[in-house]
Amino acid sequence: MNRYVALLRAINVGGRNVKMDALREVFVQLGFHAVDTHLASGNVLFDSNANSLLAVRARIESALERALGFEVASILRLQGELAPVAARAQALQSRPGIVAANVGFFAEPPGAAGERALKVLRSEIDDLELDGRELYWACALKQSESSFDSGKLERALKMPVTFRGANTVVQLAAKARPAA
Template sequence: MTRYAALLRGINVGGHNTVRMADLRTLVEALGHTDVVTYINSGNVVFTDGTPGADRAALETAIEDRLEQELGRRIAVLVRSRDELAEAVAANPFPDAAPPRVLLAFLRSVPAPADLARAGEVESGDDEFRLLGSTLYLHCPDGMGRSKLAAALSKPTADGTSRNLATVRKLVELADRAG
C-alpha cells in the first residue's frame, strides 16, 4: 500500500480556517485510510491509502469533499506520495541553505513562464527560486516574512501549498514509520 501526505492549504493561520488535527485524523480514517498521523498544526496528515487504484486527484477530492461536509467550507488539499516527497527533498536546488529558509510549494499546475519571469524581476536581496516539475523551491536567507520575492510568487503559486524543507523531511520520516 502506498503512503501519502495530504497537505491542507491555509488552515490554522491567525485563528482562521481552524481545523483540529484530531478531527483531521478521524476524517481521513473515515475515508478508509490507515496508519494516519498528523504533524504540527498546519494541516499535514500522513496515511496509508485505503482506496487502492485511487490517483492523487481522487484522494485530494475525497478529502476536500469530506472536509466540506464536516466543516462547511472548502479547503484545498494537495496530496503527494512518500516517494514524491522524498524526490522533492533530494532535488532541493539549495542544498547548503538552512532547511527552515527553503520553502517547497507543491503545485497543482505549473505557473505560466511569464508569471515566473515577472516574479524573478523583483529585487529581493539574496532570495532565489527554482521550479522543478510541479514543485517550486524558494530560498529566502533572511526569512520569508519580509521577502518581496515570496510575495511576488504568491499569485502564480496560488493553487498550491507550501512547507519548509524541515517539515517535508519530517513528513517523509513519518511516512517511513507506517504502523
C-alpha cells in the same frame, strides 16, 4: 497499499483553526488507514488502496469542506515522491547566504505559465526555481522581510500552492517511509 501525504492549504492560518484530531477523523471516516498528522499545519499521512491521485484528492476536498465548512485545497504526494524533494530542500537550505528555504507544492505542474509568473516574482532576495509540481524558494532574508507573495503567484497561475519549510519536508519524507 499506497502511502500518501496530503499537504492541505491554509489550515490553522487566517482564523481557519482545525484540531488535528478532527482532521485525522475526517481521513479515518473516508476509509483511509494508518492516518497520522504532522505538526498543526495541515500535513496528513495515510494509506489507501486507491491509485488515482485525482480521485483521492476529490474525496478529501469534498469531505473536508463538509466537515470544516470551508474549502481546503489538498495537494497529494505519494511517499516515494517526497524523498527527492526533501533532499533538494536540504541542499537549498545549506546554500551559503540562505536564511529560509521552502518548498511550494502544486497539484499539477504550472508549466510555462509558472515560469512566466516567477520571472516577475524573482528578486535578489528570493531565488525561485520551478521543477514539475514543486517550487523551491530560497530566501536570503527572513520570510517576513521578503517581497515574495504566494497569493500573487496563485492569482497569476489560477491554481493553489501550499508551502512547507525545508525541515518540515524532510520530516514528512522520513515519516512517510515504510517501516523497516
